[in-house]
Amino acid sequence: MWQSIRSISSLLFSFAMLMLGQGMINTLLGLRSRIEGFSTETTGLIMTGQFVGMLIGAVFAIRVIAAVGHIRSFAAFASVLSVAVLAHVLFTDPIFWFFLRIVTGFCMAGMIMVVESWVNEKSSNENRGKILSLYMITNYIGAGTGQFMMLLGDPAQFQLFVIGSMVYSFALVPLLLTRAKAPTPSSPKRMAFKKLFLVSPVGVFGTVCAAMSNSSLNSMGAVFGKDVDLTIPQISSFMAAAIFGGMLLQFPIGRISDRFDRRTVLIFSSLLTIGSCFAVIWATGQSFIILLAAIALYGGMSFTIYPISASQVNDMADRKELVQVSAGLLIAYGVGASLGPTIAAQFMGYFGPEGIFMFFMINNSLLVIFTIVRIFQRQRHLESKAPFMPLGGNGMSSKQLYTAAIKAETSSKNENNTET
Structure with missing residues (x-):
């Protein structure tokens, strides 16, 4: 176990740097958009761009990786990303x-694919679940800590953009210096x-709903914090509390969903959300x-909806199609994430800053209603339950590791069945 962790330590450090920059x-950008006088609706459209890019990257970035390694x-993705961050200060145009x-x-989609596939190759069937947990903890810690980097400068000035660019560039170093052999690229069919x-x-519906909520909060x-008159340190703490809350409740909720019908757990998680x-x-008052x-309670409950939904899909899927299912879920998440910020911004523009949480309530209410209807329409099959896997609530996918862990668990069960 420890040998495997040491072999991927540089990769995890690169990933931590990515999430650190991403969180900040x-x-x-949400704060700077409001400082520049952009409306809430315009800010929502701007922020949607990242998830549109991740959706495109989920489909096409693998081709770049397959072509050049x-x-x-x-290195190419990190360089372009660093330039893109700096370019925001050149022209203030939505x-x-x-x-x-x-x-x-x-x-970001391309860089995460590189890290995940590499970490996956260095994991074995015996320790992949533990490696996945460590990977997702790195995800949450990086994104949460990135919120406090806002305290290093004034959002109205250019310095924070420079710091963000430096962090993304620094993420190159551990991966470029690693002596580990790069994995062979693969492109699973969707x-x-x-x-x-x-x-x-x-x-699938739960995945889309979770993506809409998670991308909107991130x-x-x-913007919500600024509009309710929080200071910059308070906004950083507010966002970090949501992320760390999600990290703390992933595993307890996951264990519960492994023991009971996931649809029932999904209903209760949505109601608590x-x-x-x-x-x-x-x-707020x-x-x-x-x-x-x-907000920590909200993050803790809301960020569990995606992994529960993904596990529910894998429970019902043919064991031979888990790779295709995983790739399809990534696209479904991307679609929801691309829609969320724009819709949330419309609610905030109409109802005020609290509108974002009104949107979350409607979103989760629809999920509860849909799930209850489906429970009455289809009897649950309990004999083929896939293991719960913790997944990020900040828009970052762990498709490669998630798929590998599912396949490893299935293989292990098949071997046990053969022996008996």
Whole structure:
């Protein structure tokens, strides 16, 4: 186990740097857009650009990796990403910024594919689940810590963009200096969306709903903080509390979903998410400590909906199609993430800053209703339950590792069945 961790330590450090920069830049751009006088709706459209780019990258970035290899492609993506971050200070134009966010999303998708496939190759069937957990903890810690980098400068000036560019560039160093052999690129076929939906309507719908909420919070959470008159340090703490709350509750909720019908757990998680939205809206007029507790509860419940939904799909899928299912879920998540910030911004523009949590309540209410309807329409099959896998709530996919862990678990079960 420890030997495997040492062999991927440089890769995890590169990933931590990526998430550190990602956490800071997302919050910075939301604040800077409002400082520049952009409307809430325009800010939402700008922030949507990253998820559009990630959706495109999920389809096409693998071609770049296959053509030039992992190391060269990672270097190219990181260089372009670093330039894109700096370019924001050249022209203060929402269309230009939207284009830069698309470029950012594409590069992030490519870099994460490189890291994940590499980490996957260095993991064995015996330790892959533990490696995945360590990977996702790195995800949350990096993104959460990145919020506090906002304290290093004034969002109205250019220095934070320079720092963000430096962090992305620094992410190159550990991976470029590693002596580990790069893995062979692979491009799994995606399952048609209609077929994927028929496998588990609840799982796919839950994935889309989770993506809409998660991308909206990551993109517009800082805008909410500014509009309710939080200071920059308070906004950083607010966003970090949501992310760390998600990290803390991933595993307890996951264990519960492994023991009971995931659809029932999904309903209760969604209901608690709705309740936490009411708590955040109420806490806005209370002390900042109460607001932090409320948003931490929201993050803890909301960020579990995606992994529960993904596990539900894999429960119902044919064991031979898990790779295609995983790739299809990535696309489904990208579609939801591309829609979320724009819709959330419309709610905020109409109802005020609390509108984002009204959107979350409606989103989760639809998921609850849909899941209840499906429970009455289809009897749950308990004999083929896939293991719960923790997944990021910040828009970052762990498709490669998630797929490998599922395949390893299935292989292990098949071997045990053969022996008996």
